[in-house]
Amino acid sequence: MTRHKTDPDMQNDRDAFTAISAVLTGYSKAEIHATGCGKDYWHQFRQVTPEPILREFLSHAVALEKTFAKDLEAGASEVRRIYLSSDRLGPLARSLIQLWYLGQWVPLSQDWCRKYGVSRFNVSKIISTRAYKEGLVWDAIGAHPVGAKPQGYGAWAMEPPRRRV
């Protein structure tokens, strides 16, 4: 796990992680990058995921991206088949989605850990102050993170921004 930063595989893993994050959250890869949290989340994700399962989790990235580019419905059903309905990958995918939306790692269950491996990093925590501010949830609900990114005096009297989707 102590591979060098410039290791080409490492770069590919990170790209795969970004691609899967985009697919799972419904945001674009650019929007995933735009949070500025990718590096920290990738670090957290690797720390809690046993190596063979990490490999499996990332292995679907390229194919999944292609499917999504062609057909949104087909992509969504692939996500359900590969990740969400899987006993192994499902809980990981759900924790990852919550990580991107809330900036918080939601621990994998004890059952899951007993079966697939325990990590001492599998604890509930807000990853960073930026993670809180950049949670996708704020954009998704058309709000701003409470206590951060102020909107200016009187903004509370105005309509929230229109949903983009």
Place this chain on the structure above:
Amino acid sequence: MTNDKNIDHDRAELGALLQKALMLELSTIPPYATACYSIKEQGQYDRSSPEIVNAEPIEVIRQVMVEEMLHMVLVANLMNAINCKPVVNDPKQLPSYPMRILDGKGPELRLRRFMPDQIKCFREVERAPKDPANDAHRDYETIGGFYLYVLGMLEKACAAHGERKIFIGDAARQFNSDDYYGAGGDVIAVHDLATARTAIREIMDEGEGAALGHSACDNDLIPAPKGEERWDIAHFFKFDEILHSRYYLPTDRLGEPPSGSDLVVDWTAVWPMKDDPKAADYASTPEIRELSDRFNRSYSELLDGLNAAFNGDKPALALIVPVMFSLKDQAQHLMRVPLPDTGYGTTAGPLWRYVPTTES
């Protein structure tokens, strides 16, 4: 005394000059904002713990930006006072970067991340006129010199036609301190030559300060906890402070280095935004283009709102405040997205292009 044709001509000429001033003030904001937002924010500026990395340069540039926005409002007041129409959303007049200000005679403005060369450029933009007498005769190479020329023209027009025939604008269009908060200076409502002079002086004081008393301060008090008030520093010296990593004292004299306390600058804690980003840089990546287009739409919304506010719809100013904050957020988002074309070595950045908005 004089015929109407002459006064119309003079008014149009003054209006054109002030319109240029308005665009000049506006053109500084995107480069300043881009540099400011490219800094990886480490924390809120807090005077009790100023060692937080780069909180201080962020605050220094922010203060300058806020004052440039105030200058736009002051120029709009000047224009409305003499019954000329300020325009801030005409694509033909809006700045496009890189550009040399003052019809190509002034320093160059570019869209670049926070780096010493860029701050040196900003310092150049805010440099005081060397020879004010010369500048008054249209040979200006600095913003201050340009304003001296504008003031000269205004005085001439008043002498020729009488103040009361020049200042015929609708007083209801004037912005004052009630319409504007966090201004970084006084909002001066303009209705005669004296108030016009005060407004222009304030713009010049905040920009280069020095020409008027050979000190670094700009005659404003910086808001601060009670008993801790200190004099604000003119823009030229604020950028100089960043380059020296040291604050000026208001008593510091012109030509001497700053002698105040440390200002902590980390030039490396910055997103590697591509220099002078162009729309073409995002042509091959629709996802980045989408973020960029979204930014441009917000920027256009800001300019449209500003235009409405300057032309009779004063409440529009309050409505664009959230847009302003969202521009910061969106710019920071863009600057975190790596550009595949550059081997992921640099990131995207805001283009600050106006796109006419379609009414919904």
